[in-house]
Amino acid sequence: MTDVTAAVPRARRLSLRRRRQFAGVLFALPAIVLVLGFIAVPIGQAVYYSMTQWDGVTATWIGPSTWSQAFHNPTLWTALQNNAILLLSVPFALGIPLLIAMLLHQRVAGWKIFRSIYFLPTAISWVVLGLVAERFFAYEGTLNSIIHALGFSSVNTNMLGYESTALSALGITFVFTMIGTNTMLFLTGLATLDPSLEEAARIDGAGRWRIFVHITLPHLSRFIQLAFVMTVIALFSALFSLIFVMTGGGPGYATTTMEFLIYQTGFNQGDFGTAALYGLILFVLTAIVGVIQLRLIGSDE
Amino acid sequence: MADITFDGVTKVFGDDIRAVDNLSLQVADGEFMVLVGPSGCGKTTALRMLAGLEEITSGTLSIGGAVMNNVLPKDRDVAMVFQNYALYPHMSVAQNMGFALKIRGESKPEIERKVLEAATILHLTDYLDRRPKALSGGQRQRVAMGRAIVRSPRAFLMDEPLSNLDAQLRVEMRLEIARIQRLLGVATVYVTHDQIEAMTMGDRVAVMRGGKLQQVATPQDLYDHPANEFVAGFTGSPPMNLLRAHLENVDTMSTLVLGRQRLEVPAQYAASHDLPDSGAEIVFGIRPEDVEVLTHDEAYDSITTRVERREALGSEILVHLSLLDAGDTNTFVVTDAGSLVARPTTLVAKMGPRADVKAGDTLSVRFASDNFHFFDATTGLSLRHQTTSMATA
Amino acid sequence: MTTSLTDTPTDREPRPSNKQPRFKFGRVVLFVVMIGIAIVMLYPFWVMIATSLMSSAQFLSGGGFSFESWTSLTATIPVGQEVLSSTIICTSSILIILLIGLPAGFAFSKLRFRMSTLVFLGIVSAMMVPLQAILMPEFVNVTRLGLTGGYAGAVLVYAALGTPFSVFLFTTYFRGVPDELIEAGIVDGLGYFGALWRLVVPIAIPAIATVTVLQFIQIWDDLLVGLLFIQNTGERPITVGLAVLAAGRTTSIPQLMAGSFISALPAMVVYLVFQRFLVKGLTMGIDR
Numbered sequence: 013m014t015d016v017t018a019a020v021p022r023a024r025r026l027s028l029r030r031r032r033q034f035a036g037v038l039f040a041l042p043a044i045v046l047v048l049g050f051i052a053v054p055i056g057q058a059v060y061y062s063m064t065q066w067d068g069v070t071a072t073w074i075g076p077s078t079w080s081q082a083f084h085n086p087t088l089w090t091a092l093q094n095n096a097i098l099l100l101s102v103p104f105a106l107g108i109p110l111l112i113a114m115l116l117h118q119r120v121a122g123w124k125i126f127r128s129i130y131f132l133p134t135a136i137s138w139v140v141l142g143l144v145a146e147r148f149f150a151y152e153g154t155l156n157s158i159i160h161a162l163g164f165s166s167v168n169t170n171m172l173g174y175e176s177t178a179l180s181a182l183g184i185t186f187v188f189t190m191i192g193t194n195t196m197l198f199l200t201g202l203a204t205l206d207p208s209l210e211e212a213a214r215i216d217g218a219g220r221w222r223i224f225v226h227i228t229l230p231h232l233s234r235f236i237q238l239a240f241v242m243t244v245i246a247l248f249s250a251l252f253s254l255i256f257v258m259t260g261g262g263p264g265y266a267t268t269t270m271e272f273l274i275y276q277t278g279f280n281q282g283d284f285g286t287a288a289l290y291g292l293i294l295f296v297l298t299a300i301v302g303v304i305q306l307r308l309i310g311s312d313e
Numbered sequence: 314m315a316d317i318t319f320d321g322v323t324k325v326f327g328d329d330i331r332a333v334d335n336l337s338l339q340v341a342d343g344e345f346m347v348l349v350g351p352s353g354c355g356k357t358t359a360l361r362m363l364a365g366l367e368e369i370t371s372g373t374l375s376i377g378g379a380v381m382n383n384v385l386p387k388d389r390d391v392a393m394v395f396q397n398y399a400l401y402p403h404m405s406v407a408q409n410m411g412f413a414l415k416i417r418g419e420s421k422p423e424i425e426r427k428v429l430e431a432a433t434i435l436h437l438t439d440y441l442d443r444r445p446k447a448l449s450g451g452q453r454q455r456v457a458m459g460r461a462i463v464r465s466p467r468a469f470l471m472d473e474p475l476s477n478l479d480a481q482l483r484v485e486m487r488l489e490i491a492r493i494q495r496l497l498g499v500a501t502v503y504v505t506h507d508q509i510e511a512m513t514m515g516d517r518v519a520v521m522r523g524g525k526l527q528q529v530a531t532p533q534d535l536y537d538h539p540a541n542e543f544v545a546g547f548t549g550s551p552p553m554n555l556l557r558a559h560l561e562n563v564d565t566m567s568t569l570v571l572g573r574q575r576l577e578v579p580a581q582y583a584a585s586h587d588l589p590d591s592g593a594e595i596v597f598g599i600r601p602e603d604v605e606v607l608t609h610d611e612a613y614d615s616i617t618t619r620v621e622r623r624e625a626l627g628s629e630i631l632v633h634l635s636l637l638d639a640g641d642t643n644t645f646v647v648t649d650a651g652s653l654v655a656r657p658t659t660l661v662a663k664m665g666p667r668a669d670v671k672a673g674d675t676l677s678v679r680f681a682s683d684n685f686h687f688f689d690a691t692t693g694l695s696l697r698h699q700t701t702s703m704a705t706a
Numbered sequence: 707m708t709t710s711l712t713d714t715p716t717d718r719e720p721r722p723s724n725k726q727p728r729f730k731f732g733r734v735v736l737f738v739v740m741i742g743i744a745i746v747m748l749y750p751f752w753v754m755i756a757t758s759l760m761s762s763a764q765f766l767s768g769g770g771f772s773f774e775s776w777t778s779l780t781a782t783i784p785v786g787q788e789v790l791s792s793t794i795i796c797t798s799s800i801l802i803i804l805l806i807g808l809p810a811g812f813a814f815s816k817l818r819f820r821m822s823t824l825v826f827l828g829i830v831s832a833m834m835v836p837l838q839a840i841l842m843p844e845f846v847n848v849t850r851l852g853l854t855g856g857y858a859g860a861v862l863v864y865a866a867l868g869t870p871f872s873v874f875l876f877t878t879y880f881r882g883v884p885d886e887l888i889e890a891g892i893v894d895g896l897g898y899f900g901a902l903w904r905l906v907v908p909i910a911i912p913a914i915a916t917v918t919v920l921q922f923i924q925i926w927d928d929l930l931v932g933l934l935f936i937q938n939t940g941e942r943p944i945t946v947g948l949a950v951l952a953a954g955r956t957t958s959i960p961q962l963m964a965g966s967f968i969s970a971l972p973a974m975v976v977y978l979v980f981q982r983f984l985v986k987g988l989t990m991g992i993d994r
Contacts, residue, residue: 027368027383028365028367028368028383028385029368031385032817032818032819032898033817033818033819033820034819035813035817035897035898035899036813036814036817036818036819036822037813037819038813039809039810039812039813039817039898039902040809040810040813040814040819040822040825042805042806042809042810043806043807043809043810043829043869043873044810044825044829046806046862046865046866046869047828047829047832047866047869047870049866050844050862050863050866050867051832051835051840051866051867051870052828052832053843053847054840054843054844054847055835055839055840055843057840057843057847058839058840058842058843061842061843066842068842068845068846068849112743115736115739115740115743116740118736120733120736120737120740121737123740126740126743126744128978128981129744129747129748130743130744130747131977131981132747132748132751132974132977133747133750134923134977135923135927135970135973135974135976135977136750136927136969136970136973136974137926137927137928137929137945137948137966137969137970137973138927138929139927139929139945139948139949139952139966139969140750140754140927140948140966140969140970141750143948143952143962143963143966144749144750144753144754144966147753147757147959148749148753154753191747192747196984241834245833245834245836248836248838249836249837249838252838252929252930253927253928253929253930253945253949256929256949257929257949257952260953270838271836271838274838274839274841274842275838275841275930278841278842278845279934284842284846287841287842288842288843291838291839291840291841291842292839294836294838294839295835295836295839295840298834298835298836298839299834302831302834364889364893365892365893366889366892366893385892386892386893387892387893387894387895387896387897391893392893392894393889393890393893395886395889395890396886397884397886399884399886399887399889399890400890401887401890401891401905402887402909403908403909412891412894413894413895416894416895416896416900417895460890460894464894
C-alpha cells in the first residue's frame, strides 16, 4: 500500500527571503540598466576620450597631456570664471523665493491664485524666457523704458551688448527663472511646519526674528538643501538654453559658461575630445558643490 | 483536514535574537487557539511564520499534514486579519472583501454571492459601497474579518485585531468573533496580549514568554493548574498572589513560614506536590478570590494583615494587604514586560462592594485550603505532580 | 512686593493669533506687495502677447496692432508639427520614466536586497550629473546605435535623465505605505508584481502626478537634447524650432513671440491641471 502522504512536497528551493530579493532585483533592473548605460558608462567614456584627439568618429590616443594642454587654454578659464561669478546669483535665487514663500504662507486673500501665478513662469521654456529677457535688456527694450520712466532719460543700457554687463543680465534672468520652483519648494516646506512649535515659542517670549532663525530655518534646512542642489545643477546645465538664445556665448566669451563651452567646442569646432574633457571638469565641479553642500548644511543621507 | 503543527519552530533575527524558541504546538481542525503573552514574547512572529510572512529559521511547520516552510502565503490557503486592518484604501468594502476571490479568478456572480454572505454575517450589508476612510474603527475591523471569511480558508490568523478598538467595542467584538468562529468551524490562531481575551475566547490558550512556550491548556486548566510562576501571575484579574517563603517540615506536617506568621499546609499537598526539604525556599500562590477576609479573629489558620490600599471597583473592592511580621517573605508580581519583579509583601484580596475597610485597618485573612499553589523557588515551575497540561506538543 | 489683584489678563490687550493680525493695515500692504510680485512674474506673458499682436513692420516702427504675426506663423515655422513632435517626445519619455521608476521605487522601499541601499544612492546621485558633462560620449553612443534622426534617441536620453529623480520620489513615497497593506495583498494571493500595480500604484497617484508634471515641464521646455539628438527637421520639437528661428537673421520678433506663446501653453495647462497633486507629492517625497 503506497503511503499517500509521501506526496508531501519537498520544501521548494527558493526560500521566502530569496524570492523577495530576486523580485527586488528584477524590479530595479530596468532603472539600473538605464542609468548605467546612459549616465554611468558615458562618464567612463568621457574619461577615456578626454585623453584623445577625437572628432566624433575616430579617436587617436594622446594621453594625459591633453589635460595639461586644456588648462592652458584661456577660454576654459574664462568659462570657469563665468560659472564662478554666476554662483553669486545663487543666494538670490534662494533668498527671494524664501521671502516670497513666507509671504504666501501668511495666507493673504487669494494666495492660492498668487501661488499659481508665481509658478507659471516655471512652466515656460527657458528658451522662451531667454527670448523675453532679450527683449527686456535690449537697447529699445523694457529695461530702458523703465529707466526713462523713472526720469533717467539720458541713460541707455544695452546690457547684453557689453562684456561687463552681459553676465549680470544672464544672472538676473537666471534668478527670475528659479523663483517659481524654489518658491514652491519652500512653500511646501513651510506647510509641513507644525504651527504649535511656533506658538510654543511665542508663549516663551520669542520675537519674530528669533522664531524665524531658531524654528523656521532649521525645519526648512532640508528644503533649502534640495533647492540649493537643484539651483546649482540648473546653473551648470539648464542655463544653456538662456545663453543659446540670449547671447550665443558672447559678446566674445563673456557669457560662455562651461556648459555652453562644451557645446561650442564639440559641435561648433568639432573637437569632441576637448569637449569631453570639459565635460568631466564640469562633472567634478558639480560633485564638489554637492559635497560642500553636504558639509555646510548637513545631511542625513 | 486543516490542522496546524509547529514542530520545534525557531526564528532567529540577526545573529542572536531568538524571537521564537523551539515552539512545538498543535492546533486541531476547527479549534480556536489563542497565543497570549507580553509584548516581545514571540506570539506575533509565530503567527507571521504561519502566514508565510516571516522566514522559519529551523523546525517544521505543517498545515493539513503538508510541510509549509517555504510555501508562499498565497499557496497556504490561510487568511489573516491584521492589527491595523490593512484595508485597501482605494477600494470599496465590497471590493476589499472580494479582492482575493478576484485574484483567484472566480466568476463575478460567485464573488458577489460570497461577499454578500459574509457581509450578512458581519452586519456590513449597508456599507458595501463605502471606502475604508468613511468607516468607523469597528466597521473597519469587521471588513478586515469579512475579507478573511470570504475566502473560506483552511485557517484564520488574527493579529491582535481588537487592540485598536475602545473598551466597549472590544467586549462586543470578542463575542462576535467567537460566535463567527464557532459558526464557520475553521481552525483559528488568535494572537493577543490581553489575557481576558485569551481566557474568554480560546478553546485552548498557549502562553508564551521570551520566545518560549510556557503552557498550552484550556482556559480553565490554565487558571486552575498553571505550569509555572509566570503563567500563574499572568492569568487572572487581578493576578494570583505569589509569595516567596520558607517551608518547614516536621514529621508529616508542612508549614509555610511567613516571617513570624505561620501557615499550615494541608496534608493533601504533600501527596500531590513535590515539596522541597525543610528550610528550603518555596513560592506560594493564592488567588485573590481565594483570600477570605475574616470578620473575627481565628487564631488557628489565619494570617494577620494590614490594609495598605483599597480600590473600589463598584462591583467589588480590592484591598492591598501587607503581611505583618513578614520577615524576608516577599511577593512577586508579573510586569507588563514579562518579568517577575519582587515587591514588598502585599496580598490582594477581594471583598464585597459594601465592605467597611480603610487603609490602616488590621484584617485577618484565611486562604481557601483547596486552592494553594506551589512553585519551585529557583525554576518557577509548578511543584504539582504533572498530569496532562504541560507545555509540550 | 505686592502683586496687584486687579491685574487680570483681561486688562492687557489679547495677543494676536496667527490668522488675525493686529493691524489690518499690514495685510493690505502685504496684498499690494504680492500684486507687485505677480506683475513681475506675469511680465513674460505680457511681453509675449503684446509683442505678438503686432506685425513685423509695426514692431520695428514702434507700435500698432495686428494679427498678422499669428496668421502667418505657420508659414515661417511648422508650429503644428513641432508641437506634435514635442507631445510625442514628452509622452513617450514620461511613460518610460513611470514604467521604470515605479517598480524600482517599490523595490528599493519594500523589496530590499543585498546592496540595495548602495544601488539606490548610486541612482539618486546620478541626479546631479549635468547633461553636458556626458554630452559627447552620449551623443556618439546614440548615433552609433542609429537612434539619432528620429525620436528614439532623445526619448531614451530624457528617460535616463529623468529616472533618478522619479526613483527617488517614488522610493521615499512608497516608504510611507504601510507594510501590512502589502502583506494583506500577499496573503490574499498577490505576487509582488500584482501587489505593485494593483495596490501600491493606485495609492501613489499624487507622486505619479508630481513626477509627470515636473518631467513634462522639463522635457517639453528642453533645448539641448532636442537640438542634438533629433537630426530630422521634420521631427523637431517646438523649443528647437523657436531657437532656430531666433537665431535666424530675418526673424520677425512678433512671430517669434507668437510661437513662444504657443510653446508655453501646454506646459502651463499641464501645471494648472495637476497642481493640487504637486504640493502633496512633494511633501511626501521630502518629509521622509
